[in-house]
Amino acid sequence: QVHLQESGPGLVKPSQTLSLVCTVSGESVSRGGSYWSWIRQRPGKGLEWIGYVYPSGITNSNPSLESRTTLSLNTSSNQFSLKLRSVTAADTAVYYCARLTSSWTRKFDYWGQGTLVTVSS
Amino acid sequence: QSVLTQPPSASGTPGQTVDISCSGSSSNIGDNSVNWYQQVPGTAPKLLIYSSHQRPSGVPDRFSASKSGTSASLAISGLQSEDEADYYCAAWDDSLNGPVFGGGTKVTVL
Numbered sequence: 001q002v003h004l005q006e007s008g009p010g011l012v013k014p015s016q017t018l019s020l021v022c023t024v025s026g027e028s029v030s031r032g033g034s035y036w037s038w039i040r041q042r043p044g045k046g047l048e049w050i051g052y053v054y055p056s057g058i059t060n061s062n063p064s065l066e067s068r069t070t071l072s073l074n075t076s077s078n079q080f081s082l083k084l085r086s087v088t089a090a091d092t093a094v095y096y097c098a099r100l101t102s103s104w105t106r107k108f109d110y111w112g113q114g115t116l117v118t119v120s121s
Numbered sequence: 122q123s124v125l126t127q128p129p130s131a132s133g134t135p136g137q138t139v140d141i142s143c144s145g146s147s148s149n150i151g152d153n154s155v156n157w158y159q160q161v162p163g164t165a166p167k168l169l170i171y172s173s174h175q176r177p178s179g180v181p182d183r184f185s186a187s188k189s190g191t192s193a194s195l196a197i198s199g200l201q202s203e204d205e206a207d208y209y210c211a212a213w214d215d216s217l218n219g220p221v222f223g224g225g226t227k228v229t230v231l
Contacts, residue, residue: 037220046123046225047158047166047209060219096165105172106213106220107156111165 002026004097004112012091012119018084021074022097022112029078030055035100036073036080037108040093048093052100053080087119124149125210125223132229138198141226143210145191149221153213155193157186160207160225169208170195197228205230 008020022036029036035052042048051061053071061069070083084091094114101107126144133139143155157170168177173188183204186195193212197204210223 046207047211047222049220049222052219062219063217100220105154105156105175107168107171108158108166108211108220109168109171109177111167114165 002099002110004099004110006095006097006112006115008115008117010116010118012087012117013121014088014119015086018082018087018091018117018119020082020095020097020115020117021079022081023077023079024099025078027099028075029073029080030075032056033102035102037098037100038071038082039096039098039108041096041114042090042093050082050084050095054102089119091117092119093117123224124214124217124221125212127208127210127223127226129224130227130229132231133197133200134231135200135202137200138196139200139204139228141195141197141208141210141228143193143195143223145193145212145221147191148216149191149212149214150188150193151191152215155186155188156211157184157195158209158211160209162206166209200230202230204228 003025037052038050053059059071068085096114097112098108099110154172158166159169160166170186207225214221
C-alpha cells in the first residue's frame, strides 16, 4: 500500500514562495512507473493539475503555472517537493500530492490527504 | 475553464440511475483512456473508474462508465445517500503531456 503525506506552511505571505513536501511510503520515488504529481483545489472549485516529476528527474507543469513552478525529487528521503513562487491570494487552495501511473491508464491511484495553504498578509 | 466539460450538477432519488457526461477532444479523451474520481466534501479524491470502464477493487458495481470518441460517461445505478459527492473525469492530454480534469459534477441524492 502506497501512502502519501503533504507537509509545509499553512500560511504564506503574498509575493513569497509556497513550499510543500510530499513524503511517500510503500514505494520508492526513484522506481520507474510513476509520475509524482501535485494537484490543487481552490475553495469551491475543481481539481487543477500543477505538475509532475518523473524518477529520471524530468518535470512537466501546467502551462498556466509553469513560469512559477519548481518540482523536484529527494530520493534519499523518499520525498518530492513543490515550490510556487510569487504567490497571490489566487493561489489559496488545498494542495494534494498524488501518484500518477505512467502506464496506459495514467491514473491517480494514490493521493495524500491534502493540505490547505492560505496566501494572506 | 476546465479542458474537459461536465455538467455542474446531477440529482436523483434513492434507487434511481444518474448519468454524468464528460466531453473532451481528440488530444485527450479521443486518444486516451478516461478515469473518474469521487470526492466526498472535505476529503481527498478517490479513484472510482480507470481505463474508461474498469473499477478498482472495492468500488461497487453500481458504478459503471464508458467512452465513445471524444466523450465519456459515468452512470450510478441504484443511487444511495452515500453517493452524494463531487465526481471528476480526467484524461491524459497529448498536447499538454499531462492530465486534464473536468470541472466536476455535484451529485445530490434527493
